[in-house]
Amino acid sequence: MSSSIAPSPILAMARRAAALRAKGRDIVDLTLGEPDFAPPAHVAEAARAAAGQPLGYTPANGIPALRAAARRALMRDRGLGYGDNEVAIGCGAKQVIFNAFLATIRPGDEVIIPAPYWASYPEMVRLCGGVPVIPPCPAEDGFRLSPAALAAAMTPRSRWVVLNAPGNPSGALYAEQELAALAAVLRAHPGVLILSDEIYAHIRYRPGPFASIAAAAPELRDRILLVDGVSKAYAMTGWRVGWGFGATPLIARIAAIQSQNCTQTATLSQIAAVAALDGPQDGLAERCATYRVRRDAGLAVLDSSTALETPVPDGAFYLFPRLRGDQDDVAVADALLEAGVATVPGSAFGAPGHLRLSFATETKVLREGCRRIVAALARRR
Ligand SMILES: Cc1ncc(COP(=O)(O)O)c(C=O)c1O
Incomplete structure (x- = not known):
């Protein structure tokens, strides 16, 4: 395969x-989609200070300080509350998404990936034995998935729907009511999980708060994996720190997979990520x-x-x-x-x-x- x-x-x-x-x-x-800024100075300072300390293995779901900082940041920036057992840290958002797919996709399961899409989603799905299903979302539709296109893409084999806003490569955003309309379709398919890849949430050019499906459709909370990280917002791509928020059983499976491949993302990077999230914004x-x-x-x-x-x-x-x-x-x-x-x-x-x-x-x-x-x-x- x-x-x-x-x-x-x-x-x-x-x-x-x-x-x-x-x-x-x-x-x-x-x-390359890689910020050309240096990371914030307080991030470099935190990393320098930690580098001289003993740095051993740390928990597969992330160091407690980073789990707490990610939860605080999500509450501060998006008004969303998650518990400590509802977050897992990985080597970038990429690994969290991959671990989630590996944990849940059975051979032949379908993953709905609206196009244009980040090039890694379909390949990750295939690596996990799944089948990407690609509804096109042309420029005339603002590169956004419509409820009708989502409904048409659903089959009994559907396992995940991928939402990515702001989108790579389109930059498209969803309004809260558009997410609510997608949620109405998703309610009729209770076995389908929702990936909300929000890695670009801090890079927006329209005023107003960011709309996340986790806020627009709280009734779907347990089926949503909300993914974010420090790569794009804090210009820290090479530090490899990302995280996912979701239901405890899914998060536990993501952490279990993490523990069997690279144990945890680098402790030093996690300490730097805490500084990025808790420091001046x-x-x-x-x-x-x-x-x-x-x-x-x-x-x-x-x-x-x-x-x-x-x-x-x-x-x-x-x-x-x-x-x-x-x-x-x-x-x-x-x-x-x-x-x-x-x-x-x-x-x-x-x-x-x-x-x-x-x-x-x-x-x-x-x-x-x-x-x-x-x-x-x-x-x-
Ligand atoms: C849509 C999207 N999701 C996730 C990622 C990966 O981010 P990370 O560096 O946190 O793995 C990227 C990176 O290009 C991206 O464009």
Whole structure:
């Protein structure tokens, strides 16, 4: 089974860009969704202080201080209360999601993954013996799953529905009433679990509180796994700390799997994550303001092209333009790489005909990358 698992197409494109650079080519790399900020200073300080202490194995579901900090942060930021046995820490949100799928998917179970999607979800599902079911959610629908599309995707084999907002790659967000409408469909399917991947919740460009399905549909609480972490909000991707909140039995199974693979995520990283969650939070708004400037700078350049139609993302740090005129996104991404800019074709996210550009990069670099895209597309016409 595992031989058919595809490696990340995002990393593949990033590697091709790096290989060309190593040969001396000037390549603007807009592939990776990785904040280019240093972590907050108090995080580095906490890690430095802890690094000199004995650091042994710690509990598989996370150090108690981080479980408590994650619960406090969820209450502070989203008004949601969870108990200590309803949270598990993992090596990034990615591992928590993988552990949850491994704990629950039986061979042939279906997982509904609205497209465009984060490229890892379908591969994780396949690794666990499941079958991804992909309802398309085009730009005209704001890249959001509609209740009708959700209902149509449900079968007796449905096991999970994946919701990811702000979405990677679309940046799409759901309003509370839209989540309530999805919840109405989900109520009729009591055996189906809901993954709410909220890893980009702090990176939003619209005012107002963040809508989580766990708040919009409290009656579904025991079927929801709410996932978050420090990677995107605190620019701590390499520290590998994420967590999931959910019903005690699911959390216990996630922790059991964790204990049998890598025991726990690094204790030092967990201590740093406590500092990120408990420390000053003003850096979040500052980083969002910077991302917004970059988003708008990229949009201004892309909008000068008649070859592209670029929706304005409400969250996350990706532009997801559509190529006008039925173009092959993989061929276009290849041509763009030749023209000196690395992007990821929308096919990697289940949305052919699009390109993903990360704006987690300096404005100057992003503008130059977008200019190269506009010029190269004009030459192709
Ligand atoms: C939608 C989504 N979920 C989860 C992750 C993984 O986050 P982590 O670094 O916490 O594993 C990513 C990272 O790109 C992502 O885009």
